[in-house]
Amino acid sequence: MFVVVNKFLLAKHFDGVVLWPFIVVKRAELKEDAVFMNHERIHLKQQVELLLIFFFVWYFFEYFIRLLKYGDSYKAYNRICFEREAYANERNLGYRERRPFWNFLNYL
Template sequence: MIVWVNRFLLRKKFLGMALWPFIILQNKSLLSDAVFINHEKIHLRQQAEMLIVFFYVWYVFEFLLRWIQFKSRYQAYKNISFEREAYTNEKDLDYLKKRSFWCFTKYLF
């Protein structure tokens, strides 16, 4: 994991983003937010499991499907299986130690 603080790479609404192998943060204060960092680390693990490129293809495809389903970009984002897994488990700082391979699939439906 490589943390990079750069507010110019992210849109105003985004505090951070995991782009293998980086976690890009809007500001330095987020470095001390263990829950936020854990959320992004979960995404890094998902990306590694899917050999990076397939993660992004799946993410965009699922986002588009959810957008059609919910007719809201925000609801589409919140219901992507990768995001559901990350938001559900972000407070469990030991989650990555016990997480099973491709665990995001249980959040598909």
């Protein structure tokens, strides 16, 4: 895993994105935020489980389905199963070690 700081790669409402094996963050101080980094590392694990390409196909498919359902991009993003799992467990710093395989399915 590599952490890259680059404020130009991210849209204005995003502080970080995971593109395995990289975590791209908007500001250097985010690298020291344990909760934020745990959230992003949960996404790393999800991407590996779905062999990267299937993660992104699923992510964007689910986003567009939820966008059609809610008509709101923020709501659609927050309802994606990968985001729901990451937000629900970001404060649990030991979660990734105990996380069951494909646990994001519990957040559909």
